[in-house]
Amino acid sequence: MSTEQETIEEFTNSEYKWGFTSDLDTELAPKGLNEDTVRFISAQKNEPEFLLEWRLKAFRYWQDMQEPKWPNVKYAEIDFQDAYYYAAPKEQKKLNSLDEVDPKIRETFDKLGISLDEQKRLSGVAVDAVIDSVSVATTFKDELIKQGIIFSSFSEAVHEHPELIKKYLGSVVPYTDNFYAALNSAVFSDGSFCFVPKGVRCPMELSTYFRINAANTGQFERTLIVVEEGAHVSYLEGCTAPMRDENQLHAAVVEIVAHKDGEVKYSTVQNWYPGDENGKGGIYHFVTKRGICHENAKISWTQGETGSAITWKYPSVILKGDNSIGEFYSVALTNNFQQADTGTKMVHLGKNTKSTIISKGISAGKSQNSYRGLVRVAKNADKARNFSQCDSLLIGDRCGAHTFPYLEIHNKNARIEHEATTTKIGEDQIFYCNQRGIDTETAIGLIVNGYCKEVFRELPMEFAVEAQKLLEVSLEGSVG
Amino acid sequence: MKKVKINREEQIKWYLSDFARFAERLNGGSQSTLHGTRKQAIKQFSKLGFPTTRDEDWKYTSVDSLLAERFNLSTAASNVSDSFIKPLMFEKSAENTLVFINGHYSEALSNLQLNIPGLVVSSLAAAAEKHSELVSRYLGRYADCEAQAFVALNTGFVLDGLFIYVPDNISVEQSVHVIHLADPDAGPFISHPRSLVVIGKNSELKLTESYHSKGDGSYFNNAVSEFVVDENARLDHVKIQEESEAAFHVSYTQFQQERHSVISTVNVDLGGSLVRNNLHVLLNDENCETHLMGYYMGRGRQLIDNHTFVDHAMPNCFSNELYKGILDDKAQGVFNGRILVRQDAQKTNALQSNKSLLLTDDAVVNAKPQLEIFADDVKCTHGATIGQLDEEALFYLRARGISEEMAGAMLRHAFVADVLQSVKDEDVRERLDAKIIERFTLAKKTNTNCE
Numbered sequence: 045m046s047t048e049q050e051t052i053e054e055f056t057n058s059e060y061k062w063g064f065t066s067d068l069d070t071e072l073a074p075k076g077l078n079e080d081t082v083r084f085i086s087a088q089k090n091e092p093e094f095l096l097e098w099r100l101k102a103f104r105y106w107q108d109m110q111e112p113k114w115p116n117v118k119y120a121e122i123d124f125q126d127a128y129y130y131a132a133p134k135e136q137k138k139l140n141s142l143d144e145v146d147p148k149i150r151e152t153f154d155k156l157g158i159s160l161d162e163q164k165r166l167s168g169v170a171v172d173a174v175i176d177s178v179s180v181a182t183t184f185k186d187e188l189i190k191q192g193i194i195f196s197s198f199s200e201a202v203h204e205h206p207e208l209i210k211k212y213l214g215s216v217v218p219y220t221d222n223f224y225a226a227l228n229s230a231v232f233s234d235g236s237f238c239f240v241p242k243g244v245r246c247p248m249e250l251s252t253y254f255r256i257n258a259a260n261t262g263q264f265e266r267t268l269i270v271v272e273e274g275a276h277v278s279y280l281e282g283c284t285a286p287m288r289d290e291n292q293l294h295a296a297v298v299e300i301v302a303h304k305d306g307e308v309k310y311s312t313v314q315n316w317y318p319g320d321e322n323g324k325g326g327i328y329h330f331v332t333k334r335g336i337c338h339e340n341a342k343i344s345w346t347q348g349e350t351g352s353a354i355t356w357k358y359p360s361v362i363l364k365g366d367n368s369i370g371e372f373y374s375v376a377l378t379n380n381f382q383q384a385d386t387g388t389k390m391v392h393l394g395k396n397t398k399s400t401i402i403s404k405g406i407s408a409g410k411s412q413n414s415y416r417g418l419v420r421v422a423k424n425a426d427k428a429r430n431f432s433q434c435d436s437l438l439i440g441d442r443c444g445a446h447t448f449p450y451l452e453i454h455n456k457n458a459r460i461e462h463e464a465t466t467t468k469i470g471e472d473q474i475f476y477c478n479q480r481g482i483d484t485e486t487a488i489g490l491i492v493n494g495y496c497k498e499v500f501r502e503l504p505m506e507f508a509v510e511a512q513k514l515l516e517v518s519l520e521g522s523v524g
Numbered sequence: 525m526k527k528v529k530i531n532r533e534e535q536i537k538w539y540l541s542d543f544a545r546f547a548e549r550l551n552g553g554s555q556s557t558l559h560g561t562r563k564q565a566i567k568q569f570s571k572l573g574f575p576t577t578r579d580e581d582w583k584y585t586s587v588d589s590l591l592a593e594r595f596n597l598s599t600a601a602s603n604v605s606d607s608f609i610k611p612l613m614f615e616k617s618a619e620n621t622l623v624f625i626n627g628h629y630s631e632a633l634s635n636l637q638l639n640i641p642g643l644v645v646s647s648l649a650a651a652a653e654k655h656s657e658l659v660s661r662y663l664g665r666y667a668d669c670e671a672q673a674f675v676a677l678n679t680g681f682v683l684d685g686l687f688i689y690v691p692d693n694i695s696v697e698q699s700v701h702v703i704h705l706a707d708p709d710a711g712p713f714i715s716h717p718r719s720l721v722v723i724g725k726n727s728e729l730k731l732t733e734s735y736h737s738k739g740d741g742s743y744f745n746n747a748v749s750e751f752v753v754d755e756n757a758r759l760d761h762v763k764i765q766e767e768s769e770a771a772f773h774v775s776y777t778q779f780q781q782e783r784h785s786v787i788s789t790v791n792v793d794l795g796g797s798l799v800r801n802n803l804h805v806l807l808n809d810e811n812c813e814t815h816l817m818g819y820y821m822g823r824g825r826q827l828i829d830n831h832t833f834v835d836h837a838m839p840n841c842f843s844n845e846l847y848k849g850i851l852d853d854k855a856q857g858v859f860n861g862r863i864l865v866r867q868d869a870q871k872t873n874a875l876q877s878n879k880s881l882l883l884t885d886d887a888v889v890n891a892k893p894q895l896e897i898f899a900d901d902v903k904c905t906h907g908a909t910i911g912q913l914d915e916e917a918l919f920y921l922r923a924r925g926i927s928e929e930m931a932g933a934m935l936r937h938a939f940v941a942d943v944l945q946s947v948k949d950e951d952v953r954e955r956l957d958a959k960i961i962e963r964f965t966l967a968k969k970t971n972t973n974c975e
Contacts, residue, residue, distance in 0.1 A: 114580065423885055438900035441867065451891040452584075453910045456882040460910040462893065468900040 076125040079103060082230050085129065089199050089234075092206055095213075102219035102229030109223045115385040116414040116446055117354050119328065122293060129231045129264075187247065193277075194239040195250055198266055201237035208239060212270050216299040216334050216362070224295040225332040228264045232297070235266035240275040240306075249504055251280040265296040271306035271341075278309040280507060293328045294352075300335030300343055304365065307342045308335060311503050313511055315351035315518075323381025323410075326353025333357065339365030339394070346502040348511045349376040349386060350518045358416065360389035363397035363425075370399040373499040375511070377518050378411030378443070387417035387448075392428035392458070401432035404496050407443035408519060414446040421458040428455060434464040437495060439488065439519070489516035530591045536573055540566065542597050542714075543680055549599070557660060558652060558682070565669050566680035572673040584858045584890040585829045590772045590798055595714035595744045597681065598626035602707045604738060609633050609703065612736055614951040617701040622647070624704045627715025627745070628684050638698065642691035645700060648718055651687035658689055662722055666750040666778040672802070674774045678716040678748040685718035688731070692724035692754075699730035699760075699949055706767065708741030719749035723757040730760040732952050737768035737795070744772040751778065753785040755809075760788050762952055766959075767795040769824060776802040783809035790947050792956060793820040793828050794963070800829040807834070807841040807869075818847035819943040821963060822855025822887070829858035834876075836869040845876040848943050850936055851887035862894040863904060870899050876906035881913065881939060913939075933964040 082103045086096040111122070188195050194205060202209050219229035240246055271277055281298075294316065302308050310333075319326025329352035335343035345359040355378075361370030372388040390399035399419065407413040413436065421428045436445035447464045469491050477487030493500070493512050500508045543566050550559065574591060575582040604625055613621050613635075622645070623633040629647030638645055644655055652659050663682070667675045686702050704717060723729050735745065745767065753759050759779075767773050773796040779787055793799055805814050820828040834843045849857045859878045880889040893906040913935045921931035940960060947953040 436895075436897065438897065438902075441870070441900045443900070444896065444898045446897065447893070447895040447906070449891075449893060449908070451889065451908055451910060453880075453882065453889045453891075454885070456885050456887065456912055458882070458910060459912075460908070462891075462909070463907040464893070464895060464905060466895055466897045466902060466904040468902070 075127065077103075077127070077129055077231065081129050085231055085233070089202070091199075091202055094206070094210055095202060098214065098219070099230050102226050103231075105220055106223070106226035106230055109226055111223055115356050116412065116416070116448070117356060117383040117385050119354055119383075122328070124227075127293070191244050191247065192241040193244060193246055194237065196237055198232075198235040198237050198268070201268075205237075205239070208270065209237070209268070212268055212299065212301055214299075216301060216336050217297050217332050222332060224330045225297050228266060228295045228297045228332070232264040232266040235268070235296075237267075238269045238277065238279065240271045240277045242272040243274045244272075245275065246277040249278045249280055265294075267296070267298040269299070269308055269310070270301045271303060271308055273303045274305040275303075276307045278504065279311070280504060281310070281312045292326075294330065296331045298331070298333040298359075302335060302337050302341035302343050302368075304339045305341060306338070307344075309344045310335075310346070310359070311507060312345075312347040312349075313503075313507060313514070314347065314349050314355070315514060317353075318351050318380065318382050319353040321380050323353070326382070327351065328353060329355045329357065331357040333359040334362065334389075335360070335370075336362045336364055337368035337370060340367045341365060342369040342371070344371035344373070344502070345388065346373045346499065347375070348499070348503070348514070349374065349384060350514055352384075353382060355382075355384040355386050357386045358389055360391070361399065362391045362393065363399065363428075364393045366394040367396045368394055369397070371502075372399075372401045372403070373502045374403045375406070375496045375499045375515070376403070376413060376415075377406040377515060378408070378413045379518055380409040380411060382409075382411040384412070385414040385416055387415045387434075389418040390420070390430060391418075392421045392425040392430070395424070395426045396428075397425055398429045399431075401430070401434070402498050403432075403434040404499055405434070405436040405445055406439065406492060406495075406515075406519075407436065407445045408439040410442045412444045412446070414448060415464075416448040416450075418450040418452070419460060419462070420452045421455045421460065423454045425455050426457045428458045428460075430458075430460045430462075432462040434462075435495070436464070436466040437492065438466065438468045485520070489519060492516075492519060530588050532574055532591065535591045536570055538594060539677065540570055546597055546681060558663075561664055562680050562682060565664075565676045565682075568669055569673055569676035569680055572671070572676060574673055581831065581860070584856070585798070585800055585827060587798070590744065590774075593712055593742060593744075595712045598628065598713040598715045600626075600628055602626060602710060604630075604633065604705060604707055606633060608738060609705070612703050612705070612734065614701055614732070614949075614955065616949070616951050617699045617732065620645070620698050621701045621703060622686060624684070624686075624702070624717060625707055626713055626743075627704070627717045638696070638700075640694060640696065643694060643696065644687065644689040646687050648685040648687045648720060649683060651689075655687075655689070658722070659687065659720065662750065662752055663718075663720055664750075666752065666780050666806075667748050667776055668778070668804075672776060674746055675748050675776050678718060678746050678776070681716040682718045683716070686720070686749075688721045688729065690723045690727040690729050690757075693726045694724070695728040696730070699732060702731070702733045704733065704735045704745070704747075706735070706737040706743050706745065706771065708737070708739060708743040708768070708771075712742045712744070714744040714746065717745065717747045719747070721750070721759075722752045723754060723759055725755045725757060727754070728758040730949065732762045732764070732949065734764040734766065735773065735795075736766050737771060740768040740770055742768070742770040742772075742797075745774070747773075747775040749775070749777040750780070751787070752780045753782060753787055755782045756784040757782070758786045760948055762790045762947055762949065763792070764952075764956065765791070765793045765795060765799065765801075767799075769795055769797055769826060771796050773799045773801075775800070777804065779803075779805045779814070781805065781807050781809070781812040781814065784811045786813040788815040788817075788946065788948070790817040790819075790943065791830070792818070792943075793830070794959065796826060796828065798827050801831065803830070803832045805832075805834045805843070807836050807838060807843065810838050810840045812838070812841045814841070814843040815946065816843065816845040816847075817943045817946045819940050820847075820849040820857060821851075821960070822849070822857055823852040823963075825854050827856045827858070829860075831858075831860045831862075833862045833864070834874065836863070836865040836872045836874060838868060839870045839872065841869065842873045843875070846943060847878045848880070848940055849889070850881045850883065850939070851889060852883040854884070854886040856888040856890070858890045859908075860892045860894065861906065863896070863906065865895075865897045865899050865902050865904060867898045870901045872899060872902040872904065874902070874904045878906075878908045879939075880910045881936065882910065883912075929965070933961070936964050937961060
């Protein structure tokens with residue numbers, strides 16, 4: 045595995061809170077949400093006036109909003125006043141050996157093929173540093189700075205580049221956008237900021253996990269990516285190793301601005317704690333992700349969603365400029381009692397705009413998996429082209445797969461194609477594998493991976509390999 | 525378009541006062557059990573109110589234009605001359621034709637020669653008296669009064685309409701034609717036609733319904749139809765909607781299918797300013813087969829909304845759905861095709877396809893094909909395409925000396941051919957074909973990319 049990847053893993057360690065006693069001396073904002081909480085968060089981060097104002101505006105707007113009920117998911121009412129909205133980064137207790145780690149997590153590590161050293165680091169066991177990750181990350185950072193690329197935590201960017209934040213924050217996802225975007229705007233804790241200047245091609249894949257100071261991104265993450273004219277970046281978010289977190293609600297916002305001829309490739313693998321086999325616990329993952337494409341620009345979303353009790357996420361592209369391109373590749377897998385309502389929105393505003401949607405949904409166990417997507421072609425979007433393919437695979441007879449595509453076409457030159465299929469894994473396919481000595485569980489893993497190939501192809505190499513293994517692990521126990 | 529301020533409360537009150545007047549006119553009829561159903565339905569209607577675009581099911585269709593007008597309840601069939609009805613009839617079914625004027629059965633204009641023992645083909649009002657036991661056994665059992673405001677409204681005013689009862693083991697050879705003619709000369713009216721068709725075990729029925737208008741005035745047809753297709757029975761159904769382009773047409777049709785039954789329904793929408801068709805099919809037992817076809821053609825400011833819902837409740841059923849539309853000028857088309865496969869419905873095979881052609885930049889299509897699958901051993905697909913005529917095909921025709929106009933018309937005609945071909949009755953198919961061609965050649969422009 046590349047050093048890059050190892051560094052990625054290194055920085056995930058602080059997220060594994062499961063099984064550790066949390067330090068009670070950490071600095072917490074008082075429970076509940078009011079203007080004082082917002083001010084407290086802003087003050088803690090020593091934010092400039094404009095940002096506080098913006099947060100407060102968002103908060104006031106949020107107060108008048110209703111929680112959305114339209115997604116095809118069911119969950120208990122969330123009490124927004126019964127939660128902490130700010131916690132300073134905590135020191136966590138070090139474990140002495142791997143034996144103290146939850147055996148289930150260890151088992152998963154083994155299956156994902158994570159080396160012993162990494163396993164130790166991932167689970168917060170004290171180890172001698174094999175690789176000095178901090179220095180590696182610094183080397184990366186130096187190289188980026190040389191090219192004029194800014195890649196830092198959001199709080200850092202607020203202080204170092206307030207003019208950029210002021211210009212772009214909320215420009216794609218305004219705080220008025222939806223309930224959770226407004227909530228995030230009011231109380232976001234931290235996140236990432238990435239800026240690629242004109243004509244620069246980012247020499248490496250940027251990942252949230254080798255960013256310094258990102259240890260505690262918290263539950264309300266905010267990401268802002270801006271590429272200037274002709275610039276290019278590939279950005280990775282998330283990690284394939286199982287993530288445990290004590291916060292149940294995660295409402296993140298991701299904004300992408302791609303200027304003329306710019307290109308952004310955004311890849312996510314999401315594997316938050318999905319709850320146990322009986323549907324207890326698990327993360328609520330309510331995310332707003334949107335990018336705007338100016339002339340000739342391209343934004344591509346690739347996602348692998350396997351975690352979270354509830355996923356509610358629609359990475360979108362606004363194709364504002366002529367000839368711009370939007371892509372969405374997704375694999376969403378739900379097992380046990382997981383529920384996912386995910387898809388995309390492609391809004392064609394410019395002429396000759398193109399979008400492609402490939403969505404593969406896999407439901408197993410007692411889970412519910414929905415694709416919900418919008419393709420909108422505005423009146424002036426001449427010759428807009430869209431191709432959507434949404435396939436669902438059902439494993440077991442207690443799960444559900446649903447498709448809700450919305451096509452709103454206002455232009456006669458648009459060519460829109462949508463197709464969806466729902467099937468189960470063919471018995472003949474499994475039989476064929478069995479015949480060749482492959483057991484049913486492995487066979488299903490094989491078939492599912494083949495089914496998802498179109499999407500995995502779009503993921504960066506290492507990610508793709510891990511995502512495949514992850515699918516196999518997540519599907520475990522869905523047979524028989 | 526002028527913006528009219530709409531007071532929904534006022535409108536609901538108006539319909540309720542309409543109901544009070546209606547009940548008074550019923551005289552003795554207000555004591556019947558049927559009237560109990562009416563009262564209950566109207567209560568439900570007042571609770572539901574009219575849908576708004578905030579309702580997911582009415583997201584793209586605003587009923588504001590409908591609520592901006594005030595309609596009077598039509599009380600009786602007006603006088604329409606025989607010569608007006610004659611051309612609407614089909615040669616082969618001329619002897620089995622029922623005519624309804626403004627929702628009321630006109631015995632004088634109808635022609636019923638069918639004479640099969642046990643078979644009942646009559647107006648609902650007459651059947652409610654003569655076959656009250658049959659009517660009350662089926663009426664209102666299938667259409668969803670609870671959640672659908674327009675069904676509740678129709679049920680509140682249920683009085684006249686179509687009633688067909690085919691007993692077991694009867695195959696009705698001749699096809700039955702039902703003409704709904706609107707005559708809005710006396711001012712905007714509302715009618716609530718209700719159809720109830722019951723086909724017994726191993727029986728067969730061919731039915732064509734057509735909606736026409738005399739003149740181009742405004743009126744509101746709020747139709748509800750219930751079809752019960754029993755074991756091993758067959759239904760061939762065609763509905764042609766050719767209302768005036770100032771009219772409102774809201775229909776709700778429920779098909780209830782039992783074991784081994786086969787239905788085929790073709791729904792053609794040509795008229796109406798605001799059209800909303802709800803078509804629900806419940807595959808209530810194993811081995812049912814459903815063919816659902818639709819064609820809609822909008823021009824001017826027409827809004828044509830087709831909501832179909834195929835409910836696969838039981839295993840081993842097959843459904844095939846194809847809806848096609850052509851939208852010109854500032855017309856809007858809405859298609860919402862929902863397929864639900866319930867947990868028990870293993871081995872379901874459900875297909876759906878929706879294709880639309882947009883002829884102008886002001887025309888709009890909103891499509892929402894929707895699959896909800898709860899069983900794993902199924903094959904379900906849906907597809908939706910929106911586009912325009914094939915440039916190459918057009919070029920091919922032009923190269924052979926065919927005018928642009930004609931070439932466009934030919935291609936559009938070819939586009940609808942597969943829907944039309946599913947109309948089995950030759951008479952009906954030819955008439956529809958001629959009508960559609962007429963509309964094509966009438967179109968001023970061809971709107972192609974070959975400028």
